[in-house]
Amino acid sequence: MRFDVVSIFPEYLAPLDLSLIGKARTDGLLELNVHDLRTYTKDRHRTVDDTPYGGGAGMVMKPEPWAQALTEIAETSPASVPERKPTLIVPSPAGEVFTQKLAYELSEEVHLVFACGRYEGIDERVLEWAGEQFTVRAVSLGDYVLNGGEVAVLAMVEAIGRLVPGVVGNPESLIEESHSDGLLEYPVYTKPSSWREREVPEVLLSGNHGKIAKFRREHQLRRTATRRPDLIDALDVSSFSKTERNI
Numbered sequence: 001m002r003f004d005v006v007s008i009f010p011e012y013l014a015p016l017d018l019s020l021i022g023k024a025r026t027d028g029l030l031e032l033n034v035h036d037l038r039t040y041t042k043d044r045h046r047t048v049d050d051t052p053y054g055g056g057a058g059m060v061m062k063p064e065p066w067a068q069a070l071t072e073i074a075e076t077s078p079a080s081v082p083e084r085k086p087t088l089i090v091p092s093p094a095g096e097v098f099t100q101k102l103a104y105e106l107s108e109e110v111h112l113v114f115a116c117g118r119y120e121g122i123d124e125r126v127l128e129w130a131g132e133q134f135t136v137r138a139v140s141l142g143d144y145v146l147n148g149g150e151v152a153v154l155a156m157v158e159a160i161g162r163l164v165p166g167v168v169g170n171p172e173s174l175i176e177e178s179h180s181d182g183l184l185e186y187p188v189y190t191k192p193s194s195w196r197e198r199e200v201p202e203v204l205l206s207g208n209h210g211k212i213a214k215f216r217r218e219h220q221l222r223r224t225a226t227r228r229p230d231l232i233d234a235l236d237v238s239s240f241s242k243t244e245r246n247i
């Protein structure tokens with residue numbers, strides 16, 4: 001999979017050179033190109049913003065540098081073929097919420113392009129214009145406001161990139177994660193079995209895999225019911241045992 005990111009702070013994306021995503025890039029499983037939006041300006045001051053029509057505080061990102069950058073990326077896209085377009089993701093507090101389900105959906109794409117807005121946002125006409133060459137999606141990390149899209153892109157590239165086959169060493173570790181089955185993950189423990197007078201739950205030392213699975217499932221349900229009751233409502237409980245339904 002290929003990622004392209006456009007930002008006025010390209011150095012913000014440097015953490016994607018590290019760890020799992022960095023290794024996947026070295027191994028050729030992922031490609032990541034970061035573009036400085038100012039490269040696509042034409043004036044001496046490399047201007048990317050201006051005052052908002054209609055007044056109001058702050059500045060708005062000018063459309064033309066974005067059009068120049070996105071056109072160059074689309075022209076080199078492996079997804080720019082008949083019946084297919086690269087996906088342009090615009091992080092925004094006004095977007096659809098990014099979830100594990102959306103991460104899986106996007107991990108199937110060939111080419112994802114991210115536009116990191118700053119200031120009060122990008123001129124809306126850019127998102128309309130980009131619809132010709134891209135499938136455009138405004139995506140929110142959650143109901144809070146960041147100063148720019150870069151932090152959201154770091155999170156999304158990691159969440160999506162790790163789902164690409166081969167990126168995570170043991171694909172089994174993707175199965176029992178939070179949200180993979182609609183529930184939060186169960187609590188985990190390691191050595192020592194006794195630590196500061198706190199013991200690891202006995203069942204986990206028993207070697208009885210049936211009991212261990214039951215313990216873990218019950219703790220997933222309990223943790224989800226306590227911390228994210230909203231997820232419980234969305235569950236299909238038809239496959240739940242009587243005990244599980246009463247947790």
Ligand SMILES: Nc1cc(-c2cccs2)n[nH]1
Nearest residue numbers: 092093141142146148149
């Ligand atoms: N979820 C979310 C996204 C954002 C921003 C994206 C770009 C500027 S601010 N804030 N919160």
